[in-house]
Amino acid sequence: DQGGYEQLQAEHTQGVREVLDQLAEHGLRVLRPEQWTPTQRRVLESRFAEEILPVLTPLAIEELSPRPLLPSLQLFVAALIAPAAPIADQDSPAAEAAGLADDNSRGGASGSPAGASDRSSAGGKRRQARSEAPAQSKVQQPIAKLVVVPVPTQCPRFLTLPGENEVCLARMEDVIAAGCGLLFPASSVKATAVFRITRDADVSVDAEDAEDLLREMEEAVLQRRRRAAVRLTISANAHERIKNWLKDWLGLREEEVYEIDGFQDAAALWELAAQPGFDKLRNADWPPQRPRDLIGWDDLWEAVEDHDVLLFHPYESFDPIVELLEQAAADPNVLAIKQTLYRTSGDSPVVRALQRAAQQGKEVTVLVELRARFDEARNISWARRLEDAGCHVIYGVAGLKTHAKALLIVRRQGSRIARYVHLSTGNYNERTARLYSDIGLLTCNRDIAADVAAFFNLLTGCSEAVGWRTLSIAPAGLKQRFLDLIDREIQVSTADKPGLIMAKVNSLQDPDMVRALYRASKAGVKVMLNVRGICCLRPGLKGYSENIEVRSIVDRYLEHARIFYFHNGGHEEVYLSSADWMRRNLERRLEILFPVPDPRHRRRLIDILHTFFADNQKARLLQPDGSYVPAPRKGPKVRAQEVFFRQAVAEVRQSEKAAAEFQPLMKPKD
Template identity: 45%
Template sequence: MKLPYVNRELSWLEFNQRVLAEAQRPDLPLLERVKFLAITASNLDEFFQVRVGGLILMRRGGRNRPDPSGLTPIRQIQAIRRRVQRMIADQYSLLSKELLPALEAEGIHLLKVNDLDPTQKDQVAAFFHSSVEPLLTPLAIDAEDEPPHFPALQLTVACKLVDEENDSTRYALVPIPDSLNRRVPVDRAGGGSGFVLIEDLVAAHIGSLFPGEKPTATACFRVTRNGDIAVQEEDAIDLAGEMEDVLAARKIADTVRLELPVPLSRDLGTVIRDACRAGTEEVYRCDGPIGLSSLMELAFADGYDHLRDTDWPPQQSPDISPAESVFEAIARRDVLLHHPYESFEPVLRLIDEASKDPDVVSIKQVLYRTAKNSRVIDSLIRAAENGKSVTVLVELKARFDEARNLDRAEELQRAGVQIVYGVKGLKTHAKICMIVRRESGHLRRYVHLGTGNYNESTARLYTDISLLTCRPEYGADASLFFNAVTGRSKLLRFQRLVPAPTAMKPRLLSLIADEAERARQGEPARIIAKVNSLQDPEIIAALYDASAAGVEVKLNIRGICCLKTGTSKRAKNIEVVSVIDRYLEHARIFYFHQGGDPLIFTSSADWMGRNLDRRVELMVPIEDSRARKRLLKILETFFRDNTQASRILPDGTSERIQPGKGEKAFRAQEDFYRRARRTAKAREHERAMRFDPHLPPDPS
């Protein structure tokens, strides 16, 4: 029997539509709406680079095998195009009809160079000649030569040039460097702030780049190239060198999307399409500024805090005092942190303390994505310089972070850190750090296990879970894990941790089957899971079987959901919600009722084939009773949300959940923040009321 299955790509596009729905909400602060619009555009950029790029490669390679939903690559590309065109229409309608007028009402004016008064034109002209023109590199187009190479995802102005003296016409391209801000400020006599877009400024003054020729038409466009180019690991002698080749290949890869403006002259459009080697099916017309992801620059511009959400500063964990060592807190009991409501600072402090602590012998860590100016990297370098044994697995195959990770790996290596470039054939996505410390003549292992990256920047924007523990079984498993990923030993004999790709999927399938069997025996059976994406056909089939057996299945899935909800026997007991709010939901938490003795896990892995079969991941059982209760509360709270949650419908679309008649509005993320703030204040008050005397050192 065919598995009821929603196409992965179309499900992802419905997720992006839910993000766009946040930008469409008039009750949100204006710049928050601008931010969500920018996020949808940035999401589409990556979607075309990776997902559409991969489908195009499959089509060109003659691979016509349908996916579990029954769609071949060709049909998927066609369906994606139809859906994306509707989404683009929604984006630009929102921008022109709502956001730009609302920005003007707040004194933020998008201006056209041709509409400026003489003083303003002089101002922007001076800026162009002093700060823009020296950075521009025109590229000639010659019909007899190969088209010039120009950057992907970068605004480019095409122009038609006429030499009246020779009565000749030619065309040229002018890429706009990413180092230039999209917005160019313009003084306004009437108050408020004004700006022109950098591409409008370049187009208005493009003639200065071509003396003796007259520009008669200009158009700004942007090309997206295939980013689904993988390193050939089997033949790679120098993985870092091979990765550099992949990065170079992406810059000149095939076009998967060409964004063109409306209106556009036919001849200039033809020239651009030929230069990009783009067919009609790759062309998307934009009725407004191209590259909406750069609106993020405006969303975070200084001076407009009144147009944003009120700040929710991360709170201190009640389990770790800023005045005590993180090692002392962990030695007392397991520490569970819910980011960003609770600060990521204890994790950063742990690594920082380890770098300086004379009793720390070694640090081992996996790095997948890090912040631009990473405190984690600084601490690891300091640890190596202080004589600690430091081993770091830097995943060079973290998509679109490859260049940064190459630089970080070299920086760490120069400091004396032992570097491993991931695992052959797999991405290492697990979030783990192990610190070995000498205490009372013995070695003790402290372990951090997380659902998110060691990135202090995204730790303020993504919701994640951290577990800090020194339980011996977890430390022993952490050692086995690092031995496996650095020394090619097998991921076997773990006492607590459940690794992928060897054990996680079988364990999940077994746990789901156990709940189904209990339901068949008439026992209460329940599964609650929070993941970013659900795509793996075997997991979906197991969930259908559990639902048919009578298991209550509650799924909180932010993004892709290939499981079909509905009232059929297979799915009648399955509820799926998606929460889109100010923080990106990123934590993975799994609950299995297990006859009243529940098992609760956190994980770095989603329920996708790539995570369970092709990545090194970890699933972490939570044994501390307080932490278990807290995680269950977190899971259940999302299903009370009636302001930011949407219900996933059988066709893969969604509908926002509204408060019922007489029901109070409830917002899960707001509830988490209030709880964290209340708990932090209570612990702060408790500490203020307690006197801690200084004691003499232990004579022993």
């Protein structure tokens, strides 16, 4: 509703403003045009003329036919310009001197029209400006036209200004808006505004009817650039003519237009974070550590043969997964590799290892999910390169998006064949593995390996879903498995020994899951949920959800792991999954839920969950009315992510200390 839109706009503006205010306190200031000093303005004018003006391409968007395509999420400066002299007196001096306008002359990027009297109706048609001259004047005012200037994406977002004892910056869009007098020297600039368009990003391809899914996905990705606009953000107090023309041209409703006072692309804050000289404001470095289950092991094959390996990223390094694939590519005993790829990095060592393995003559089968949103183009490129290297590439399963994360390596081990499996909550992406919190499992467990092999046969169309030994697969039974686990917890719960469910997910939206958790609460089961994002369940409702607690943690790393715990009358079970409790995950995607067989790992995951629920620094508690409040800061300070990093460091240091204590004495040299 309109109130929600207004709240979103206000929170966006307030959030960015708080960040900028705090940076200013430490000597890093982003100045608005009205804050520029004369000296700073002269510097910007010189830089504008020499560095920026040559790369600008103004578009007379009202007059061009067909009108140019304005890309999604790019910044633009809109300007209303008119001939500098009235139509009746073309030889009169220009109404406005060329140069960087101050904020009072034409509004700058804030969009406030300074002296412009032409207000258009909602139709967006050009109207003759009303004269500001006295009534007796016969001079006709010129008709203003709308011009759009793309903000160059190859230029920096901020320009450095001279400042005393502080770093002062100007936003590129503000400089362009203020420099329109130089860009249009023969015109009078009536008003300017910064805007950005968001287009529908959905890529819809009927995989069942597609004769060539790869080619159709390529065409669909190209068509995304021309999809309909779904949102327009524009400078607060923008000139009505500019706002209405853009709104009507894009076919948007009033509630789809967001007036923003300040940054329209908060991603620009990343560039601020990279400013040199502010190390004291940056996070302390938390380098990934050697996984505790691999400490003391140099041979990955031997380690996984000996015991299951739990990997907790980014506190523990993702390198062992890359190393395992690289070793598999070079190992003559490796016969086959099968893997799913959903999101990878731009220069993926995982994909390079798969290419080398195929070139070495190994059987390499890769499911590349072409429909991974916003990664379609990258995955299309990788799919072609994998095919060229000799891999068997599958482009997904008709009607379903493959979101499961699975790796199977088949290796000759002496006289027998061994299968090594990696299952994970996160992607095979070494870059996001340093930013996202995920959990993976390396194992040679025969039951799990047999199920993973059957899963890949299912993907390649060589078998149908049958009885699984350990795994649960969506959409064939995973949702029902969750419901059965919840119902079992209800059955074993008693007044003396109430049941307990703990879950960590990104989103909770599936209606059946919500109803099942309500049933559990009413039966006396304690339900503890860590839901980072969307949560369609309301905790603390009398007679419904008094026994449910929901918290969200947003911290340095993106919480991405899915962990599920069921007390089960004391016979505790812990599961990991690629799936959230959302209808799309449980009904329209291929997902995997897998158990954690090793009691040590189950204990560790339970401790991880309890640490999340003890967080009193970054946690927010969901209230019955749908609002969130900070967790009470009672007792010792607990910041879950910091706890996990310090634990990872302590494990490595303890092992190094133990190794030093048992260093054998060698005979001294003569």
